[in-house]
Amino acid sequence: MGENDKYQIRKIEIVDAVAFPLRYQRFGAQNPSLIHHHCLTPTSLNTPAARTNSTKLRANTRRAQHSQPLFTHCLVRLSTREQASSQEAKKQAMATALATVVVALFLAQIASAATLALYNRCGETVWPGIQPSAGKELLARGGLQLAPNRATSIRLPPGWSGRVWGRQGCKFDAAGRGRCATGDCGGTLYCNGAGGAPPATLAEITLASVPTAQDFYDVSLVDGYNIPIVMTPVHGSGAHCVPAGCVSDLNSFCPAGLAVRGGEGNRVVGCRSACAAYGAPQYCCTGRFGSPQQCKPTTYSRLFKSACPKAYSYAYDDPTSILTCSAGASYVVTFCPRHR
Template sequence: MRHQRVLVLFFILTLTTRCFIGSESTKFIIQNRCPDTIWPATLAGSGTPQLASTGFQLSPGSTTSLDLPTGWSGRLWARTLCSTDSLGKFNCDTGDCGSGTITCNGAGGAPPASLIEFTLSGHNGNDQDFYDISLVDGFNLPISVTPQGGSGTKCNTISCPVNLNSGCPGELALVGAGGRAIGCKSACFALGQPQYCCTGGYGSPSTCPPTVYSKYFKGACPQAYSYAYDDGSSTFTCSGQPDYLITFCP
């Protein structure tokens, strides 16, 4: 009898712990369909914990997954053209987080980088997941997000499937070895002027309309954020706590 009581108590404690930490919550399934190895990374938003992995290697054709706690918010991106120097310092040509290691440990990626942003249900009382693809920090890789389950009129697959590097305006291009564009900077990052950053006298939707540069991003990737005030056609929501398939180079 004592052994049975211990088993019952263990079961109750295990179930309670799972409910508390949200182990049955959202999962990211991350796949690399690019021809080259990439190094995805994550950064938690304010007030939510960093994930168990903040950076990892993903070879072509590979898939991995990450578990997210209830109410998590943050971003995910991929670093490209990474290597380790003679002193053992890890660095990447795009999306580098400056940690010197494969894990980013709470640091964000340097622009230009294609971002996926999430605020999951349970965060500040939300009953929906909010997600988007953002090119506000520029572009380095095509990307897509597909809910696995869930419901809602805006619970859709979203993508930026086009390689924007090849046609990037010269003044925005990040050029790598051999003169090839490996990233496309935002006009704010590249030019630093308030009309592109929506700052100063341009700090409202009415005074900061789309520019020729943001229209380049939006024309190719209409579901993605192209600049700061591009909310209307760029934010998506799901109810029902789905998982999300994140594909680089869909």
């Protein structure tokens, strides 16, 4: 919270020179120790020189005791509760404004092509990575930087398919070389077709190639988890055209054997899949477990599914995780959808 968020200019009525100090104290009766005793004269509110103490103000108001009530503006230090309320209101306003921006992005482009909007609601910068499927067009050079509470949009070619994920804790030089704590794609800002290193939460999509077909999309934890993601269809239709995603913070209760630590304080920054952690066929759905009939949910995949019922928890989690929309839909991928 910035220093400016702790103060607010408020309008206060002055009846007379004697009453003003009392009125001023009553104004801050709930938190008298937090009141900042500086006021501004009504005639020059925006002038720094107008700031004066209550003694000077009493002298000015003494001349107006028999006139109509005088109002002044005081710079008041907000209580701790008021500061928190003010910050929350600002965040809600920001969220509403950015949601409007995302919708506007769609409305500007939806008529001619499907659009993918990326919206970062996290409290820190996210570096989205974009990997096309084999033979599909590379979009936005495969990666970009997205500051907190910012959104961007990318037009999707017909029939495009690929995946999107969020990289965190990245540091790049002027040439775009560096590293990310999670989701790194070979040490570059622009992934250029490379995928993200597990663990990484994935948003996957395959657009319809013809108008009569359907889009298929999902959010997957098969490669592990690093950041909450929700994928929301816009202007699509169908019984299964609903948001997909994982809004829970799996890092906060990731089993020790799956946890990946890094960054400041060596905190948990990602949660690996059991396949990546142990490599056993029953976790990877390989070998004699290479079919839906043989590869069943495990203790680890059940943990993921319990926390994120609208996301893929293991390779054959199709029935409850893959979603469809009518052709022509657009999609919003939101990072940290519950963050305020």
